[in-house]
Amino acid sequence: xxxxxxxxxxxxxxxxxxxxxxxxVNISMALEMPLLLxxxxxxxxxxxxxxxxxxxxxxxxxLNVKSSMKLVEALYQYDTLTRLNxxxxxxxxxxxxxxxxxxxxxxxxxxxxADVRTVLLIDEIDKADTDFQDDMLDVLDQMEFDIIEIDxxxxxxxxxxxxxxxxxKKDLSDPFLGRCNxxxxxxxxxxxxxxxxxxxxxxxxxxxxxxxxxAFYAVRDFGxxxxxxxxxxxxxxxxxxxxxxxxxxxxxxxxxLPYLGVLFKKSQDLHRAQSMVSRRRAN
Amino acid sequence: MLHAPxxxxxxxxxxxFYKLKDVGIPVSPTSFLTLHKALGSGLVNSLEDFYTASRAxxxxxxxxxxxxxxxxxxxxxxxxxxxxxxxxxxxxxxxxLEAWLQNPEGLAEILGMDESALMKLTPEELIEYFKERLKxxxxxxxxxxxxxxxxxxxxxxxxxxxxxxxxxxxxxGNKSAVKVAMDRRYKDYSLSGxxxxxxxxxxxxxxxxxxxxxxKDQVNxxxxxxxxxxNGGEIEIVFDRSLKDRLKIIxxxxxxxxxxxxxxxxxxxxxxxxxxxxxxxxxxxxHNTIYNTLWQDTARYKKPQRIDQxxxxxxxxxxxxxxxxxxxPYELMATDGSIHLEDRSGMPSVECLNxxxxxxxxxxxxxxxxxxxxxxxxxITHIRQIFPMFELTIDGLEQAVTQLMQK
Numbered sequence: 001x002x003x004x005x006x007x008x009x010x011x012x013x014x015x016x017x018x019x020x021x022x023x024x025v026n027i028s029m030a031l032e033m034p035l036l037l038x039x040x041x042x043x044x045x046x047x048x049x050x051x052x053x054x055x056x057x058x059x060x061x062x063l064n065v066k067s068s069m070k071l072v073e074a075l076y077q078y079d080t081l082t083r084l085n086x087x088x089x090x091x092x093x094x095x096x097x098x099x100x101x102x103x104x105x106x107x108x109x110x111x112x113x114a115d116v117r118t119v120l121l122i123d124e125i126d127k128a129d130t131d132f133q134d135d136m137l138d139v140l141d142q143m144e145f146d147i148i149e150i151d152x153x154x155x156x157x158x159x160x161x162x163x164x165x166x167x168x169k170k171d172l173s174d175p176f177l178g179r180c181n182x183x184x185x186x187x188x189x190x191x192x193x194x195x196x197x198x199x200x201x202x203x204x205x206x207x208x209x210x211x212x213x214x215a216f217y218a219v220r221d222f223g224x225x226x227x228x229x230x231x232x233x234x235x236x237x238x239x240x241x242x243x244x245x246x247x248x249x250x251x252x253x254x255x256x257l258p259y260l261g262v263l264f265k266k267s268q269d270l271h272r273a274q275s276m277v278s279r280r281r282a283n
Numbered sequence: 284m285l286h287a288p289x290x291x292x293x294x295x296x297x298x299x300f301y302k303l304k305d306v307g308i309p310v311s312p313t314s315f316l317t318l319h320k321a322l323g324s325g326l327v328n329s330l331e332d333f334y335t336a337s338r339a340x341x342x343x344x345x346x347x348x349x350x351x352x353x354x355x356x357x358x359x360x361x362x363x364x365x366x367x368x369x370x371x372x373x374x375x376x377x378x379x380l381e382a383w384l385q386n387p388e389g390l391a392e393i394l395g396m397d398e399s400a401l402m403k404l405t406p407e408e409l410i411e412y413f414k415e416r417l418k419x420x421x422x423x424x425x426x427x428x429x430x431x432x433x434x435x436x437x438x439x440x441x442x443x444x445x446x447x448x449x450x451x452x453x454x455x456g457n458k459s460a461v462k463v464a465m466d467r468r469y470k471d472y473s474l475s476g477x478x479x480x481x482x483x484x485x486x487x488x489x490x491x492x493x494x495x496x497x498x499k500d501q502v503n504x505x506x507x508x509x510x511x512x513x514n515g516g517e518i519e520i521v522f523d524r525s526l527k528d529r530l531k532i533i534x535x536x537x538x539x540x541x542x543x544x545x546x547x548x549x550x551x552x553x554x555x556x557x558x559x560x561x562x563x564x565x566x567x568x569x570h571n572t573i574y575n576t577l578w579q580d581t582a583r584y585k586k587p588q589r590i591d592q593x594x595x596x597x598x599x600x601x602x603x604x605x606x607x608x609x610x611x612p613y614e615l616m617a618t619d620g621s622i623h624l625e626d627r628s629g630m631p632s633v634e635c636l637n638x639x640x641x642x643x644x645x646x647x648x649x650x651x652x653x654x655x656x657x658x659x660x661x662x663i664t665h666i667r668q669i670f671p672m673f674e675l676t677i678d679g680l681e682q683a684v685t686q687l688m689q690k
Contacts, residue, residue, distance in 0.1 A: 023326070024335055031321055031324065178314065182338075182342060183339055
């Protein structure tokens with residue numbers, strides 16, 4: 001494990017990048033192929049892209065995919081409203097007769113037209129439909145797109161480093177996968193989790209840390225849980241425990257787990273977890 | 284395709300590729316060629332690198348990571364690799380030809396060849412050409428039969444190759460790739476995992492039938508613009524009804540008998556999901572096969588529902604039957620086949636099933652029994668002639684949904 005900790009956008013948050021991933025990023029860059037990152041929610045896929053950008057010292061452009069998104073929105077936007085406004089009131093420096101003045105680049109467009117090489121993060125691709133995904137990869141393959149309104153082709157000045165994340169349990173389409181390299185981020189091991197928690201709670205006492213982590217991995221192993229708690233839930237749980245003046249870390253070792261609702265967000269899961277916990281205590 | 288000579292002796296990993304294919308991992312020849320391109324990039328300098336690179340390039344789902352680890356460990360555990368000659372070359376050239384036929388540009392690009400020049404060749408000539416290229420590549424590597432060599436570490440070390448590439452630390456050398464592979468870190472993600480409701484949700488997501496419904500309260504922007512233009516700029520706002528899911532579903536579950544017992548959890552998950560997801564869902568139960576009656580209660584005696592009443596329902600209703608379809612043949616064929624006395628009504632079950640299939644043209648039968656076993660059970664063969672049958676797995680569910688949503 002390398003210790004090249006990277007300062008990410010959040011400033012205080014640090015991310016530990018591992019070798020394996022660094023290699024995969026390098027190979028994807030050499031092959032000029034997008035890298036698809038998959039993993040459970042809460043494994044820090046998005047954070048990872050930030051860390052990659054940081055370590056490559058390239059600006060990061062983030063395209064947050066939404067279910068209703070059309071591909072053209074990611075490429076460019078023709079701002080008809082401003083043009084209409086200008087034509088009525090004419091108090092801007094823009095030339096109304098030049099449509100080009102009203103074309104705004106979307107995130108992919110920005111990455112193509114940037115004057116340095118950028119990292120383009122396409123976040124949660126699984127939210128969009130299959131057509132969007134395939135069409136987008138066509139654009140990313142050819143590294144160019146047309147602006148229909150002004151009949152102009154935008155080609156990438158520098159081929160961006162493309163990182164795509166997906167939460168989907170289901171696989172993406174075959175043509176899509178065929179054009180990407182793939183990496184799956186496993187849920188952090190307890191060892192890693194300790195590091196992560198220490199980053200978030202530098203002052204945490206080791207008694208609390210050890211007990212919460214042990215309890216956390218124990219409840220994660222409960223069967224029949226639909227949405228297993230992830231890093232985010234653990235952090236919130238520690239916050240909740242710290243806020244409770246009556247709480248003692250030893251309670252956890254005895255199987256007394258307060259605030260399970262912070263860990264389990266679905267009522268069915270919470271129910272199952274609670275009955276599981278009380279059964280364990282009874283034994 | 285060949286770049287700077289590489290320290291590591293490498294050979295065509297044809298065998299490795301086919302091993303992966305044999306164990307059922309969907310690896311495409313195109314990605315195999317991409318891997319070769321990666322090997323030529325100077326970034327793959329040790330077995331560790333190869334492990335990572337070939338996984339990132341060849342394996343596209345974490346579900347296969349565990350299988351990959353197993354094949355990798357088995358294959359590279361110090362074993363001598365056979366020379367990539369003769370048969371294997373033929374084989375790979377043939378695969379390349381297939382890939383070529385499907386996607387000429389892609390392959391030409393990967394090989395760095397001129398597409399139009401290759402277009403003129405006959406298939407036989409093409410195969411010869413591919414073979415030449417492959418031979419050229421293996422020979423250039425000084426014929427190393429063993430991939431793991433002492434010289435297997437690049438002088439470049441900390442991957443200084445790529446300007447602006449990511450720094451790779453040197454700390455990982457204490458664990459070999461084979462060791463890492465043998466750890467089987469991805470066991471939990473393999474295909475044999477349980478079918479949970481999140482996975483089911485994914486598969487059933489497309490099972491929807493959106494139709495306009497309710498008050499006209501949504502502005503149709505395209506239509507509004509069109510009508511406004513037609514009016515010469517006088518604004519004309521057009522409203523539409525919003526789309527609602529009006530799909531009606533009947534779910535019939537075989538919940539009787541020991542033969543279904545092993546599948547209770549998976550059926551339960553399907554049932555839970557369906558209940559939460561579909562607004563217009565009717566669930567019924569039966570034992571082994573359907574006679575005149577389905578039951579609304581799991582114990583199958585309180586609330587009977589005669590199936591002839593179904594004729595009055597919307598024929599657009601999707602019928603999903605879940606059962607192992609395994610029983611004694613007479614239960615299906617005989618007029619008094621039911622093992623339950625009260626069901627003996629004179630009509631053989633097969634007739635009842637035919638009636639249901641006629642009433643609801645869009646019906647599927649989901650069978651938790653593995654498809655490879657279907658041919659060994661007579662009643663499954665019979666029922667498959669009545670209903671399209673799919674395995675109760677993620678893939679099967681997806682196919683079933685496609686079948687149900689067909690126009």
